[in-house]
Amino acid sequence: MASVRERRRSDGTRSYAVLWRDPDTGRQTSLTYDDRNDAVVAQQLIEAAGGHAVEAARIADAVRHRGPTVDDVVTEHIDLLTSVGADTRSHYRRQLAAHISPVLGPHPVSSIGYRHIASWVRSMSARGYAPKTIANVHGLFSAAMSTAVRLGYRSDNPCARVELPKSQATHDEMTVLTQAEFALLLSHVPSHYQPLVLLLIATGLRWGEATALTAGDLDLSARPATVRVTKAWKRDENRRWYVGPPKTKRARRTVSLPDELVDVLLPLVATKAPDELLFTNTVGNQLSSSRFWTTTWTPALDAAAAPRRADGTEDPDAARLTKRPRVHDLRHTHASWMIAAGTDLFVLQRRLGHESIKTTTETYAHLLPDQQLAAAAAAGRAMSGIALGSEALRSSSSAQ
Structure with missing residues (x-):
């Protein structure tokens, strides 16, 4: 979509123009750089952002003034973490190398916008990565961008409000055993x-x-x-x-x-x-x-x-x-048995060692028997009129 053209100035120096058409106006637009590498970086970022003028203006400024790259900032974020162990820190570095650096790593962190993040997420999905893997990598990148805001490298987090792919699995992710x-x-x-x-x-x-x-x-x-x-x-x-x-x-x-x-x-x-x-x-x-x-x-x-x-x-x-x-399903089975026996979710949260009651609720609320019985009863009351109507319809069909 965008191209780079080399031009010679009257004084003999060279410039490099990035040319593309703005999808909103249809007009040809250009940015000029003295350094070819800067022009190539701008070309890649403008293409990833779809050529929209707002992103192009930010990209132009970010490439000219450079600043830290995405690789620099995510690495700094990982190094600054104070509540993780060496194994987690090493895991984050592997995520950076495998999923972030190849696509976004060399670009100035201030040049990255919403469209870059959305395109990056789509590319991971297209390569067959599971929704959970994408969510984990996106979570690391989003946390790093929040750190970038705190450190003054950019004014906002481009990961905000990017919708992530949802699991298409038709089976339960946990397996619960009976006694x-x-x-x-x-x-x-x-x-x-x-x-x-x-x-x-x-x-x-x-x-x-x-x-x-x-x-x-x-x-x-x-x-x-x-x-x-x-x-x-x-x-x-x-x-x-x-x-x-x-x-x-x-x-x-x-x-x-x-x-x-x-x-x-x-x-x-x-x-x-x-x-x-x-x-x-x-x-x-x-x-x-x-x-x-x-x-x-x-x-x-x-x-x-x-x-x-x-x-x-x-x-x-x-x-x-x-x-x-799985062996881990013994943990889910334990939770299921506890809920079936009437254990309160707050008690179960402490027993399982969940940091937040939200984790317990989102994982196991569907197993609450009282809520399931109450919901079934409510659905039955709502359906009672339809059932009567169906009986009348059957009677009418028989008469015909």
Whole structure:
């Protein structure tokens, strides 16, 4: 749409004109630069912005005065963060390198407008990235642009009010098990790992929290017995594991334990020193989530889905698990069971360690049985007149 033309001035110097047509007026418009690289940058930005005059004016000024680039500002934003660990900071740098730098990175941060952001989001969607991935990357960029405003690099956040793609999935993102389904799955989990799986379903702890527990974190003599969550497995900037604080401030919490779980955990705790990991692999080391998935969880799912007799042949009469839950779905299942038992969402928020009640509500409100019954009753009252009308219509059809 835009082109760059080289021109020679009367004094022998060269200039570079960026030419394009304004889509609003249809008139040919131009910007002139002394440096070819500046003209090429302006050309790219004007094309991305659709050639509109308002964006073009800002782009012209930003390219001439340069200032920090998008790469500079996002990097500075990541470096200035005070509430994240080394693993999160490293993750943000990888997001910058993979998703932001190739498209927007070299451009002056003050030149970026709404249309650039919208086009960038569309391009990620066109490349097949999931809506959640796009939302995460956009969130990082938006936070960096807010930092740019605070530092005086620009006057506004161009990410504001950019609509992000929504998931087109037709299935639920969480898989919730019934008590019978969980019991079937548990029966196929090796006995060494059953106490861990039972703790996950009974407390809703995250994997990284549960596998970082030490024997001293449990108070099994209290009434009710409790587990204190103060740490979780993390990765450093080199992807090495270490034990650090849990996900958020709210994730530091005390969770009560049912008596049935206490009976399972007592023999295990009795064999551990207070500072020893409560749950380990079979040789006493840290439990790897990926290895647990491949060597323990997936085989248990497969066995529960296709139960076999002692001779190895498939048993067509045995109960089967038709769902394929993730380990994290034990947390969702715990929440579902708690809600079904009448637990208040504020209590559930604290138990799960959600930073905000909004997270709990948005994730689990659809499971509230009282609200579902009330909604069904209201829908029934609203439909009662339609049902009577349908009966009259059937009677009329029969008479004809």
